[in-house]
Amino acid sequence: MLKTEELQINIGPQHPSTHGVFRMLVTVDGETLVDLKPVFGYLHRNHEQLGEVNTYLQNMPFTDRLDYFNSMVNNHAYARTIETLAGVEVPERAQYIRVIMDELSRILNHATAMGFMLGDMGAWQTALLWGMREREKILDMFEYVSGARMMCNYCRFGGVVRDIDDWFITELKKLMQGLPHYFDDFEGLLLNSEILLARARNIGVLPKDLALAYSVTGPVLRGSGVAYDIRKAEPYAVYDRFKFKVPVGTVGDVYDRFLVRIAEMRESYKILEQALEQLPDATGGFINPKVKQQSLKAPAGEAYARVESPKGELGFYVVSDGTGSAYRYKVRAPSFINLSALADMCKGYTIADVVVILGSIDIVMGEVDR
């Protein structure tokens, strides 16, 4: 038999399929992957240190820049941490608005994440552009309420910065008329596509016990068959009032993660419907007027609050020494922790599968490096 030599190559840091400045040091034997070392830090922005220098409010726009696809969710998670720390009450309407924004974020994130993954497979543009189209519609609405499309900076301690009005609700209902068509089209285009099946089925299998050992969360964990969703396991905001289901996979391969994300978009749609129905009127206000946003001081202590971000468990850990800024500030970023399982997911598959597996984890380097 022919004796071949192992070869070490770099994929990235400047590579379109690494979804940012991320480097994979791979060892290949022929086309088969023997080892993979993820190397990151190219996008380090000192976020956690900045969080200890800034006041609590000043840090809010910086959280936008973590997972820049879902700044609304980041704001929500951060605001929830400081609210827990300082004991701030949030009006019900604000909770509903936050849920609406979170679920819209989830739809836009999954739509584009799946588009990008298919782009990595070679399904150039069609699937991605359909996702982008829906994302664009949602971003217009974010722009309307928050003033910015991606860097929303929308949440404040004890509420949100601006109330949603009739225009927003009308447009959201229109948007929701179109969404099921998009889901159907997307599924019809891809679900049984032989190319997708060949590239995704039984590729990048992450067994259940390994996923738990790596403390992987989000669609990656659910794709591996663990029914774990913070919205259900530890309902925050008003998530206990909605009826929705948690989709799980069976095998834990790329295809399962793909299916789980599509199913999650449909569940998010259900939550949106119920949230719009239950949305309280404006009498309760959209922000707690008692909170001094600019000079908020939290009592000494610590708090950890987490939300189910589209990528997994997003948590902020803040230690306060009683002053106006955090003593210690830590971000539990889902992309970063999900990425740690990459090497084990890739071993034994071909090098062409690596980009697909990476795409199926759905990482954002802004969150990985912080």
Place this chain on the structure above:
Amino acid sequence: MTLSHLATEDVFVVERNDADFRAGQGMTKGLGIVFRKFRKALFGKPNSDRADTEGQFNVQYPEERLAMPEAYRNMPILLYDDATGHELCTSCFQCERICPPQVIHITQAKDPATGKPVPAAAKFVLEYDTCMSCGYCAEVCPFDAIKMDHDFELSTANHPELDVDYNRLLRPVSYYETIAPTMWSDVKEQAMKKLQNNIKRRPGDIGRDHGQKIKGGAPVAAAATPAAGAAPAAGAAKPRGPVAAIGKNMSEDKTAKLLAIRAANAAKRGGGAADAAPVAQAAPVAEAVAAAPAAASAAPTGPVAAIGQNMSEDKRAKLEAIRAAKRAERGE
């Protein structure tokens, strides 16, 4: 697994469709959907309805632009009163303190006679290149002096230009009123009341000695321009008016085309104030464009004229000379 606390009715297993695999069928179905979309995109009308998932969604920027929501925030600007020329800023340092990236730098004005601080800013520098557009400065300002602009076409090859000083930050209140009418009407009354109080504490020209609004050392006369004329005039004084920015690198006929599209759009929307102003302001450009084809028609006719449409005079002459030489060579 014991990890899952979820009730079984809350969980469902996604369908993997393993049995459905038949070579070619799935792809044919997908291609059918793509073809349907493609047909709609080719023959459908452009649409902007959020409920639609078929048709044309493209916006031909920069010729076409989407309307911006009032809340849109890009870079901060400072406001001054049209009637008196007084700046609304009192240098209270609230924005400087809240600014997360710390890019606002204010120096308070002092009364030259007594040396005491006056509620006005002597210097105001904002680093546009480092600003993260969070909008906190506009949010905290108790005098509604700092607001977020809608102008996003700020690219420049000259980096130091992005340290914007007071003169270039100032916009008249009437300009802000055109970009965010309801947001301004909410705060207008109290902002103007506070300004009147501050004017009383400003000796001499302090608080209105910046910007182009009081050029020529006749502050009172220049500032007393009637409010009706103030809007377009101030727009012209603005360093980057929307039309100027777009037209900067554009050929004249493209500019004319763009203006026509905009005029049509404005007419369609019922001639909003925001649209009317730039069009009116661009009138001289339109005249210049109208004059250009006249000049072209005076030039030699035939194929040369067609080619030379966008050519300068000397280039056209040169081309003509080359052609004449070629003709002579061929012995015509």
